[in-house]
Amino acid sequence: MKKNVRKAIIAGNWKMNKTRPEAKALLDELKPLVADVKGVEIVACVPFTNLETALAAAEGTNIKIGAENCHFEKSGAFTGEISADMLAEMGVEYVVLGHSERRQYFNETDETVNKRTKAALAAGLKPIVCVGELLWERECNITEEVIARQIKLDFFAISKEDVKKCVIAYEPVWAIGTGKTATADQAEEVCAFIRAQLAKLYDNDTAESITIQYGGSMNAKNAEDLVSKTNVDGGLIGGASLKAPDFTTIIKAAENG
Ligand code: PEP
Numbered sequence: 001m002k003k004n005v006r007k008a009i010i011a012g013n014w015k016m017n018k019t020r021p022e023a024k025a026l027l028d029e030l031k032p033l034v035a036d037v038k039g040v041e042i043v044a045c046v047p048f049t050n051l052e053t054a055l056a057a058a059e060g061t062n063i064k065i066g067a068e069n070c071h072f073e074k075s076g077a078f079t080g081e082i083s084a085d086m087l088a089e090m091g092v093e094y095v096v097l098g099h100s101e102r103r104q105y106f107n108e109t110d111e112t113v114n115k116r117t118k119a120a121l122a123a124g125l126k127p128i129v130c131v132g133e134l135l136w137e138r139e140c141n142i143t144e145e146v147i148a149r150q151i152k153l154d155f156f157a158i159s160k161e162d163v164k165k166c167v168i169a170y171e172p173v174w175a176i177g178t179g180k181t182a183t184a185d186q187a188e189e190v191c192a193f194i195r196a197q198l199a200k201l202y203d204n205d206t207a208e209s210i211t212i213q214y215g216g217s218m219n220a221k222n223a224e225d226l227v228s229k230t231n232v233d234g235g236l237i238g239g240a241s242l243k244a245p246d247f248t249t250i251i252k253a254a255e256n257g
Helices: 020-034 048-058 084-090 100-105 110-122 135-139 143-154 184-201 204-209 223-227 244-256
Strands: 008-013 040-045 063-067 094-097 126-131 167-170 212-215 234-237
Touching: 008 094, 008 167, 008 212, 008 244, 020 040, 020 048, 020 063, 020 244, 040 094, 040 244, 048 063, 048 084, 084 110, 094 110, 110 126, 110 143, 126 143, 135 143, 143 184, 167 184, 184 204, 184 212, 184 223, 223 234, 223 244, 234 244
Parallel strands: 008 040, 008 234, 040 063, 063 094, 094 126, 126 167, 167 212, 212 234
Antiparallel strands: none
16 A cells, blocks of 8 residues: 555644634634645644634534543543543544653653553544654664554554554654754654554554654644655644644645655
8 A cells, every 4th residue: 555545644732832712713724724635634632621612613624623642541530631532522533642741741651552542442532642762762773672662562452453543653752842853764764664563563454554644843844855755644743733824834745745
């Protein structure tokens, strides 16, 4: 299967930004800019407090709404947490899981990413599972070992049917929010490696069908180069997703990529 039959997905990760009126304003600005986009799935992953506003603003448009995390239990004594069922019931479609900021600041591990991924799938959500190496790990030449381990653990005991509902975001930690982007060749190399790991764990057809995004300081200037690569099927975008014109440029680059 070739790149042109995989779904390109450009997802914004708003992180801890935007009040509800600001969220509505950003989506209202984005809607007409991307209304004619074809062949690219557009997703805005927003803070929990913005979900209802974002779902209403995106209704009837080609913009899907995602959350930035979910808990792995269905319900119970987990103060401050949100379950996958709660998100699905609202009409949320996607959820970012295992983002490096969650791993770094909130002690998330591959084990909890695996549990969250299973919970999200059980609720009917599409997980965007983030993997990526630290700068130190890249310098020590163990990027592939790190990524192989994350893929194996994050997707442990997830069936072939279910993994096909997932998106994987390759996000080198050293490139997130730093302004340092992986070169298109570096992104391609690791995205191709992820696909090869999926082929080993599942099979070739499954691996070829999964959307693998690049994330890490992707912006209006470098997007075209990144998404033109065979194994880079779109992007997970932080900072640049907060500016409608820049996010649109990235989306249009993926349309042509
Ligand atoms: C992200 O938050 O997933 C991300 C890639 O951020 P940025 O684009 O700002 O580096």
